[in-house]
């Protein structure tokens with residue numbers, strides 16, 4: 001199913017509150033309940049929080065065991081959700097654009113009357129949901145590398161600072177791996193920019209597939225990547241870095257174009273600042289390049 005993407009939405013086209021109140025269903029609900037749901041939804045632009053609010057409201061129509069939402073910016077599950085016997089799906093459409101699909105689960109059947117009431121609740125959510133989708137999409141665009149979908153340099157800077165701060169506060173470890181492709185420029189020069197892009201996409205997939213979900217992965221731009229390892233992985237940081245380099249070196253596209261990877265690794269010490277940790281990993285990366293590439297150096 002194709003969902004609405006924020007770039008398809010003109011922010012200025014959001015209808016006014018007055019226009020919303022002229023919707024046909026508006027007069028059919030008691031004023032206090034309808035206003036309270038809409039005003040609650042207006043308190044947040046977080047899709048997850050909006051879903052939780054709708055889940056509470058829908059739970060008054062029919063006890064729910066699960067409520068989930070599928071959108072172009074990701075899937076969301078209301079807190080406390082679990083599977084149940086009956087399922088009801090509803091596609092949320094605004095101005096002929098599909099915003100999302102809402103999936104209810106309940107131990108009780110979704111009778112036509114229940115479905116009608118849920119439809120009324122959904123219609124009250126449409127504008128707030130559309131706005132939340134726009135914001136979420138803009139946030140994703142600001143923080144993601146457009147080619148690979150990995151976090152970008154801005155996202156890295158924020159995450160790295162937070163990770164270093166948390167590690168210091170909780171006396172935990174924080175490891176940074178900087179990874180740079182070897183001989184990548186020649187792919188562009190000999191096979192063209194789109195072949196270069198294919199290699200970058202393949203490398204991003206290798207990194208994603210090799211790392212745990214808790215590790216954070218970024219593309220700085222060009223052929224440079226950064227990985228912040230979570231506390232439990234820091235013990236095996238060298239193994240992780242070597243595995244990443246090996247997986248890239250063995251990828252058929254990298255072999256075809258004679259591209260490999262080098263990495264530098266550094267673990268935060270008590271005296272170091274984030275900037276010093278970054279410099280240590282960077283120096284280790286240059287040492288790996290100087291040592292003949294295709295390898296890992298540790299600060």
Ligand SMILES: Nc1nc2c(ncn2[C@@H]2O[C@H](COP(=O)(O)OP(=O)(O)OP(=O)(O)O)[C@@H](O)[C@H]2O)c(=O)[nH]1
Nearest residue numbers: 147181182183184185186188193196197221222223
């Ligand atoms: N295809 C493609 N190329 C890019 C992109 N961003 C940067 N580049 C190119 O990536 C290359 C990176 O240059 P270098 O780091 O010198 O490449 P290298 O050959 O790997 O150099 P070594 O690290 O010394 O082995 C440059 O030619 C950039 O033009 C991109 O998004 N797509």
